[in-house]
Amino acid sequence: MDSARTGAALGVDFGTHNTVATVLRGDGRRHQLLFDGHPLLPSGIYLDHDGSILVGADAAREARRHPHRYERTPKLRLDSPSILLGDREVPIGHAVGAVLRRVLAECTAVAGPPRSVTITVPAAWGPARRHIVSDAAIAAGAPAPVLLPEPVAAARYFAEVLGHRVGPGQAVVVYDLGAGTFDASAVTAAPHGFEVLAVDGSDRVGGHYLDQALVDYLGGRFAGTEERAAAWRALIDGGDDATESRRARFMLYDEVRGAKERLSRRSTTEVLVPGFAAEELLTRAELELLARPLLAQTVAITKAVIREARLAPEQIAGIFMVGGASRMPLAATMIHQEIGVAPTMIEQPELVVGEGAVALADQPLTPAAAPLVLPPTLTGAPSAGPAAPAPATPVVQPPVSGPATAVQPSVPTAVQPVPGPVTTVQPLVRDRPRRRLPVAMLMLATVLAFAVIGGGAWWLSGRTGQAAEEDPTESIGTAESVSPAAESESPAPSDSPEPDPASQAPQTITGEVYWDCPMTRTYCRDQGGEPGIRAAADDVTAIGYAAVGTVFELVCYDRAELITPRGNEGEEGHWDYHPGKDASDVMVKVALGGGEYGFIPFVWLVIDPADPNSLGGLAEC
Incomplete structure (x- = not known):
């Protein structure tokens, strides 16, 4: 057998909508696997009439004829034991294995059987999901796979492929916005790879949810007449012919997804809605209006991860945007505005994680300076295969300036260590080494x-x-210095002098902006995706808008007669866009900085997270 076709290392990024695979050959060449001439393999599966499972473009093609036999996003179904395709229940492990089997077959055809397989998984995944993927890979014919956290793979690509230096005490912040999930991670360099300092994310944010927001937005355009509204309901909810309705719905979502991607490059595009003669014009401004609330959540999570990792601005080596949905220009703009660091972007961010899984896989990464003790990191534990866990020794990293760095990850998770001197996540070390005198x-x-x-x-x-000689009634303030006899002769607490109110600093009360306003409603769209700030409690004119997650210093509260929304939906048609909030006409005065003040409806503020209706001791103006 040709030596160039043996000993290939295979890296697989099993994604929500698409799967990417990269091969690192024995001679050091690295390239993407192509599936039907394209580097992106659709992750959808289709159950054929003979019981076989089709994957990729073949599955999507057959799904147009029999959509009930198709599952577009099996990765989102990992918490279910099986998937109903047609009239048959397919175990979730078989569904995942079908995708991985297609990848292995393509690798074997162009580079020979892989000597090793690395599959990237979200850093926040628990053992249940990890074991499903690991077992499916083995059942598909792969050697015992290594499960590598996605942010580690992205950090390797950032440093080893793009050539960015991650200096001593620095970390890469990975902003991973995919089709169905979002993850933010802080990853630092260690002697034998990269370590995850902090990670957090959401499985309710991603391109899939923006597609749904776009569909809902388009639906609002067909509510003008009963005939058009009925046609739209039949398209979305299903009409007399369920198969035909599902086929049309698939076409609609494909159209919307394509329009979303085009608007990353153009300012306008058109969407063909099945069953309607005219195409619908969609602009980038409309897309960004719908996307802003979702992206605001990703920015808030990213800021929280940076805070959890205790990274000063100078310690951020870069913010790396990965995942197909991250190519939206608004995402980079909001990150730059909120964090103050211009993010790093590449032309095809969906390929980063798969290629980073095999980036210089046989070469350890060595930091440039002498190591110091690293804070605890994510736990390393094998998920499958014979790979032995790394020894529980202290993890080291370059010196870190700034405050103490005892940081725990936002979501503890187990990841399989990579055997040998490659990038890995080290075991959790809870005790720092003691320096003996x-x-x-x-x-x-x-x-x-x-x-x-x-x-x-x-x-x-x-x-x-x-x-005691100067004033027998005066006692020393520290309890340890008073003898029992002296304590019995001390005056009663009621006789003690009252503390000077002027000497006590006033308590600062803060509130965080919350937003859960559906963009399908005119009021929410008119607000621009953010709560309005008024100059006065009863002045409905907005002088500005409050970004979601912003924390304001609160001054006092007032009541307004003209306020929408008031909270819970009632007879007047007002809506509750904040779960748990009661109807309220309260306006809160907030400090805007520079001696300026404004008013924000209390329905948009969280003062006490334990009680969304609490004013937290705030006084009336």
């Missing part, structure tokens, strides 16, 4: 401590006697 220094420190304590006690007893 020499015995002589320890004894000297003990003597000095006793001397200081004894001298302090002598001085304090002298001061106590002197104070």
Whole structure:
């Protein structure tokens, strides 16, 4: 057999909508696998009439004729034991295995059987989902796979393929916005790879949910007449012919997804809605209006991860945008505006994780400076195969400036260590190594401590006697310095002098902006996806808008007669866009900075997370 076709390392990014695979050949060449001439393999599966499972473009083609036999996003179904395709229940492991089997077959055809397989998974995944993927890969014929956290693969691509330097004490912030999930991670360099310092995410944010928002938005255009509204309901909810309705619905979502991708390059595009003669014009401004609330969640999560990792701005080596949905220009703009760091983007962000899974896989990464103790990182535990767990030794990294770095990940998860000197996530180390003092220094420190304590006690007893002579009723403020006899002669607490109110700093009350306003409603769209700020409580004119997640210093509250929404939906048609909030006409005065103030409806603010209706002690204006 040709030596160039043996010993290939295979990296697989099993995605929600698409799967990407990269091959690292034995001679060092690295390239993407092509599926039907394209690097993106659709992850959807189709159950054929003979019981076989089709994958990729073949599955999508057959789905147009028999959509009830097709599952577009099996990755989103990992928490279900099986998927109903046609009249047959397909175990979820078989569905995942079918996709991985197609990848293995393509790798074998062009590069020979892989010597190793690395599959990337979200860093926040627990063992149940990880085991499903690992077992499916083995059943598909792969050697025992290594499960690599997606942010680690992205960080390797950032440093090793793009050539960015991750210096001592720095970290790469990975912003991974895919079709069905979002993850933000802080990843730092260690002697034998990269370590995840903090990770958080959401499985309710991604391109899939933006597609749904676009469909809902388009639906609002067909509510003008009963005939058009009925045709739209038949398209979305199903008409007399369920198969035909599902086929039309598939076409609609494909149209919307294509329009969304075109608007990343153009300012306008058109959407062909099945069953309607005219095409619908869609603009980038409309897309961004719908996307802003979703992207605001990703920005808030990213900021929280940076805070959890305790990274100062100078410690951020870069913010790396990966995942197909991250190519939206608005995403990079919001990150730059909110965090102050211009993110790094590439032309095809959906290929990053798959290629990073095999980036320089046989070469350890060595930081440029002497290591210090690293804070605890994600737990390393094997999910399948014979790979042995890494030894529980302290993890090291380059020096980190700034505050203490005892950081726990936002979502603890188990990841399989990569065998050998490759990029990996090290075991969780809860105890820092102790620096032992020499015995002589320890004894000297003990003597000095006793001397200081004894001298302090002598001085304090002298001061106590002197104070007693000057004023027998005055007592020393520290309980440890008062004898039982003196304590019995002390005045009652009610006789103690009251603290000077002027000496106590006023308590600062803050509130965080919350937004859950559906963009299908005219009011929410008119607000631009963010709550309005008024100059006065009863002035309906907005002087600005409050970004979701912003924390304001609160001054006082007032009541307004003209306020929409008030909270819960009632007879007047007002809506509750904040779960748990009661109807309220309260307006909260907030500090805008620079001596400026404004008013925000209380329905949009969270002052006490434990009680969304609490004003937290805020006084009336």
